[in-house]
Amino acid sequence: MALDSTTLAKVELTVMQPHPDAPKSALPLFLSKVTAGLPAQVDDTVHDYVDLNDYCLPHPESSFLLRVSGQSMLGAGIHDGDLLVVDRSSKPKSGQVVIAALDGEFTVKRLARQGQAVQLVAENPEYPSIKVRPDQMFMIWGVVTFVVHRL
Structure with a gap:
């Protein structure tokens, strides 16, 4: 089953890391x-x-920012256009919001694990959750630790 961009809340993979010489404020x-x-x-x-x-960046060497595109995570306070702070050094746990790669496409969803079963849960009833099948390519890129959005 191919997943299209309307099913996945895509994230633009313009990885932005803090510059080592960036001034602190x-x-x-x-x-x-x-x-x-x-x-x-x-x-x-x-x-x-x-x-x-x-x-916001306790592990700057393994953190990056991503911009969200989509509405599937509204219930988690993540809106279209928000910036996500993602930590790759954190071990993902069930219940956390993660950036996942599924069959070559990236998405932001809540991770749900039950035994060996893995599900990527949408936080908007208009979007389906995704059950990860054993035959799919699946990898978690990092754990979302902060959301930045304008009011």
Whole structure:
């Protein structure tokens, strides 16, 4: 069975890795947390500084970014056009969102393993999940650790 691009939420494989000489930029992290419920008093004390490179790329030598194309992962908060931070050094576990290669095509899906059975689960009811058959070429490229999208 051939899988077409409407079944797979494709990722553009323009691999972007941090340049080793890229400047680091630490941003202030305030002591207060912002509530998502009722408003609360704000404390404007700077608690620390956070460099997003260090925060989002704990393994920069094995991390890269991919841009998403498709709607199959909306339920996981992954939208068309988002950037995914992918870590190749993390061992993929069932339940994690992964970048997988299946018969030469790439997709982003939630990994589901039960014994020897592997399934790539869509997070949008309009898209089917994919049961990986033993006769298919299958490889996991990495684990998605962060999603970057504009509001």
